[in-house]
Amino acid sequence: xxxxxxxxxxxxxxxxxxxxxxxxxxxxxxxxxxxxxxxxxxxxxxxxxxxxxxxxxxxxxxxxxxxxxxxxxxxxxxxxxxxxxxxxxxxxxxxxxxxxxxxxxxxxxxxxxxxxxxxxxxxxxxxxxxxxxxxxxxxxxxxxxxxxxxxxxxxxxxxxxxxxxxxxxxxxxxxxxxxxxxxxxxxxxxxxxxxxxxxxxxxxxxxxxxxxxxxxxxxxxxxxxxxxxxxxxxxxxxxxxxxxxxxxxxxxxxxxxxxxxxxxxxxxxxxxxxxxxxxxxxxxxxxxxxxxxxxxxxxxxxxxxxxxxxxxxxxxxxxxxxxxxxxxxxxxxxxxxxxxxxxxxxxxxxxxxxxxxxxxxxxxxxxxxxxxxxxxxxxxxxxxxxxxxxxxxxxxxxxxxxxxxxxxxxxxxxxxxxxxxxxxxxxxxxxxxxxxxxxxxxxxxxxxxxxxxxxxxxxxxxxxxxxxxxxxxxxxxxxxxxxxxxxxxxxxxxxxxxxxxxxxxxxxxxxxxxxxxxxxxxxxxxxxxxxxxxxxxxxxxxxxxxxxxxxxxxxxxxxxxxxxxxxxxxxxxxxxxxxxxxxxxxxxxxxxxxxxxxxxxxxxxxxxxxxxxxxxxxxxxxxxxxxxxxxxxxxxxxxxxxxxxxxxxxxxxxxxxxxxxxxxxxxxxxxxxxxxxxxxxxxxxxxxxxxxxxxxxxxxxxxxxxxxxxxxxxxxxxxxxxxxxxxxxxxxxxxxxxxxxxxx
Numbered sequence: 001x002x003x004x005x006x007x008x009x010x011x012x013x014x015x016x017x018x019x020x021x022x023x024x025x026x027x028x029x030x031x032x033x034x035x036x037x038x039x040x041x042x043x044x045x046x047x048x049x050x051x052x053x054x055x056x057x058x059x060x061x062x063x064x065x066x067x068x069x070x071x072x073x074x075x076x077x078x079x080x081x082x083x084x085x086x087x088x089x090x091x092x093x094x095x096x097x098x099x100x101x102x103x104x105x106x107x108x109x110x111x112x113x114x115x116x117x118x119x120x121x122x123x124x125x126x127x128x129x130x131x132x133x134x135x136x137x138x139x140x141x142x143x144x145x146x147x148x149x150x151x152x153x154x155x156x157x158x159x160x161x162x163x164x165x166x167x168x169x170x171x172x173x174x175x176x177x178x179x180x181x182x183x184x185x186x187x188x189x190x191x192x193x194x195x196x197x198x199x200x201x202x203x204x205x206x207x208x209x210x211x212x213x214x215x216x217x218x219x220x221x222x223x224x225x226x227x228x229x230x231x232x233x234x235x236x237x238x239x240x241x242x243x244x245x246x247x248x249x250x251x252x253x254x255x256x257x258x259x260x261x262x263x264x265x266x267x268x269x270x271x272x273x274x275x276x277x278x279x280x281x282x283x284x285x286x287x288x289x290x291x292x293x294x295x296x297x298x299x300x301x302x303x304x305x306x307x308x309x310x311x312x313x314x315x316x317x318x319x320x321x322x323x324x325x326x327x328x329x330x331x332x333x334x335x336x337x338x339x340x341x342x343x344x345x346x347x348x349x350x351x352x353x354x355x356x357x358x359x360x361x362x363x364x365x366x367x368x369x370x371x372x373x374x375x376x377x378x379x380x381x382x383x384x385x386x387x388x389x390x391x392x393x394x395x396x397x398x399x400x401x402x403x404x405x406x407x408x409x410x411x412x413x414x415x416x417x418x419x420x421x422x423x424x425x426x427x428x429x430x431x432x433x434x435x436x437x438x439x440x441x442x443x444x445x446x447x448x449x450x451x452x453x454x455x456x457x458x459x460x461x462x463x464x465x466x467x468x469x470x471x472x473x474x475x476x477x478x479x480x481x482x483x484x485x486x487x488x489x490x491x492x493x494x495x496x497x498x499x500x501x502x503x504x505x506x507x508x509x510x511x512x513x514x515x516x517x518x519x520x521x522x523x524x525x526x527x528x529x530x531x532x533x534x535x536x537x538x539x540x541x542x543x544x545x546x547x548x549x550x551x552x553x554x555x556x557x558x559x560x561x562x563x564x565x566x567x568x569x570x571x572x573x574x575x576x577x578x579x580x581x582x583x584x585x586x587x588x589x590x591x592x593x594x595x596x597x598x599x600x601x602x603x604x605x606x607x608x609x610x611x612x613x614x615x616x617x618x619x620x621x622x623x624x625x626x627x628x629x630x631x632x633x634x635x636x637x638x639x640x641x642x643x644x645x646x647x648x649x650x651x652x653x654x655x656x657x658x659x660x661x662x663x664x665x666x667x668x669x670x671x672x673x674x675x676x677x678x679x680x681x682x683x684x685x686x687x688x689x690x691x692x693x694x695x696x697x698x699x700x701x702x703x704x705x706x707x708x709x710x711x712x713x714x715x716x717x718x719x720x721x722x723x724x725x726x727x728x729x730x731x732x733x734x735x736x737x738x739x740x741x742x743x744x
Contacts, residue, residue: 032092033150039085040143046078047115047143051136054122058129068123075119082112082143089146100223104149108142115139145219167217171284174213175277177206178241182273185252190266195256214241217283233286237279245276396536410518416510423503431497437490444483451476614639621729624737628676631669632729638662639721646714659703659717666699673733680743682736691732695724 053071057063089105114135121127148166181203188195195203220226221234251263264272451472458469616636622629638661645655670692677685698720706713 032088032095036085036088036092036150037147039081039088040147043078043081043085044140044143046074046081047136047140050074050078050115051133051140054119054132054136055129057122058125058127058132063123063125071119071123079116085143089150092150100225101146101149104142104146108139108146111135111139111142141215145216148216148219149223167220168284168287170213170216171280171287174210174217174280175284177209177213178273178277178280181206181210181249182270182277185249185273186266186270188256189252189262189264189269192262194259195253200256214280217280218242227290230283230286230290233283237283240279241276245272248272412517420508423500426496426500434490434493434497437486437493441483441486441490444479444486447479448476448483451479621725622737623729623733624741625676628673628733628737631672632725632733634665634669635721635725635729638665639718639725642717642721646718655714656706659706662721663699663703666696670696677736680736680740682739684735688732688736691728695728 118135184199218238221231255262454472455469458465616633642658
């Protein structure tokens with residue numbers, strides 16, 4: 001089937017191309033002919049001036065230098081145009097087999113060479129003026145004839161145009177001005193008077209037009225493409241009009257100039273001139289017959305072409321119809337299903353990629369913040385590690401110092417014990433000294449008694465006893481002093497013994513306290529040792545935590561980089577989704593050839609960067625009720641706002657705000673729409689209301705899930721909004737619009 005369609009298409013294309021090439025060739029030929037005619041006309045204009053200036057030079061006794069310069073200048077200008085015409089003509093002859101044009105081109109070249117070769121004779125005044133004028137005129141006539149031959153008809157359609165627009169015009173002009181001459185000369189001949197000068201000037205003007213038209217007409221006779229019937233008519237015209245009739249005209253002008261009777265009467269002149277003019281009109285008659293024949297040929301060709309083209313067109317339409325049905329059944333419907341699937345898939349991909357993009361952006365931001373926090377934690381842990389290491393070192397030092405303090409305390413305890421023993425020995429020695437003092441006191445007492453007894457005895461002795469009494473007194477004093485000293489020493493020793501006893505008690509207590517100190521120092525040493533060991537373990541643990549945090553920092557940095565890559569990939573995915581939407585749109589238009597799915601296209605053709613998803617289009621979305629359209633536009637605004645929030649990673653609160661507006665809109669709009677339909681007695685009101693209830697229920701379920709904390713609803717929400725706009729408004733609401741407008 002497709003092969004057949006291809007063959008038909010190729011045949012039609014070949015016909016069209018052939019016709020186009022033919023028309024292109026004709027246009028190119030007409031353009032060349034037009035350029036040739038333009039150059040020939042321009043050349044003839046300059047050569048006409050050259051002819052007049054040359055005749056003036058020949059007639060002048062001493063031609064002015066300016067006049068000769070003008071002659072040379074106009075000659076050069078004419079040569080420029082003539083050479084251009086010659087080049088264009090040679091190019092046309094190389095592309096076209098034109099026998100008549102080639103022959104006339106040769107005749108013109110010969111006449112043109114005659115003019116160029118005569119220019120020096122003109123400036124030397126060695127050629128008669130009539131000969132120069134005749135050569136120049138012959139050249140100009142040859143140029144005009146070449147121009148006319150260039151436009152000679154080749155096919156029947158061109159012949160119809162040429163015969164009627166050119167040949168008949170020439171014949172009409174010839175007959176008209178010959179008729180004017182006939183009338184003027186008939187009047188003069190009838191009066192018998194010579195031709196008045198003013199009439200003679202008119203007749204010369206009439207004859208110039210007649211001669212020019214006759215020359216153009218006669219030139220067609222020798223052309224190859226001129227039909228024999230027309231050539232015969234032109235020959236008859238030439239024989240009649242330029243033969244006997246021309247001789248009669250010249251005889252009449254001669255008789256008028258010589259003032260002798262005219263060779264014919266006025267009636268005879270009218271009869272013979274009418275016969276000659278009718279010979280020219282016979283050409284017009286033949287042209288009419290040839291035009292009719294050419295028109296019939298053209299009409300027949302056109303009819304055949306129309307029949308052929310119509311048959312081909314009908315056949316092509318039949319083939320195209322069959323192919324269309326075949327493609328529609330075998331290709332279009334599956335493609336439509338694929339398009340619908342692609343459309344839904346691309347929509348979901350687009351929404352999902354938006355969610356992924358938002359989530360990955362949030363993940364990247366969170367990972368970056370976590371990496372920053374971990375860097376701060378790592379720095380703090382390093383500081384804690386340093387402090388723990390310092391604490392460990394300090395605890396170790398304290399342990400050593402505590403150990404030394406314990407050793408010192410033990411040494412102090414030993415020294416305190418030795419001190420206690422020494423004090424106790426001192427106390428014991430003090431007791432012995434006290435005993436000695438008491439002996440001394442007793443000795444002093446006895447000595448005092450002895451001294452007292454000696455004094456008594458000395459007193460008894462009298463004079464002989466005075467010296468002894470003095471000694472006894474001194475001994476007594478010494479004894480008293482010794483007793484006093486012994487008493488004082490005893491008191492002091494007693495005091496010392498008492499203090500020594502107190503010191504023993506204190507030393508005992510100090511020894512007990514020292515023992516407690518030693519015990520405490522041992523406990524402190526043990527605790528400090530435990531602290532040192534714990535600090536060492538803590539330092540080791542903190543160092544391990546620091547290593548772990550460093551590893552976590554590296555992992556977090558990698559996660560942040562990966563999150564950024566995911567975000568970039570999701571953006572690329574989103575871009576690809578939008579490209580897929582464009583492809584789907586093109587497929588829909590290609591398959592349907594119209595905007596059948598315009599709503600789908602509008603929904604998917606915008607919003608690739610998180611901006612406006614779609615714009616309201618009356619031709620697509622309008623239901624034909626202005627108030628409902630105004631309310632439906634609000635739904636488009638909500639769709640665009642939701643799309644913006646999803647694509648830009650809007651917060652939970654912002655999306656919730658849009659959903660709040662959606663729920664409020666749904667309840668208000670659907671209620672208003674139901675009131676409107678009830679007011680207008682819409683026949684499908686009950687069905688429409690149930691659809692509204694389904695919409696509200698679905699919106700309520702989505703709203704409830706979102707409020708319950710389910711944030712992964714962007715795709716579901718957008719698909720719900722799309723279904724509302726595309727299927728409900730487009731497929732359902734437009735029905736009541738048609739109903740309402742049909743009642744208006």
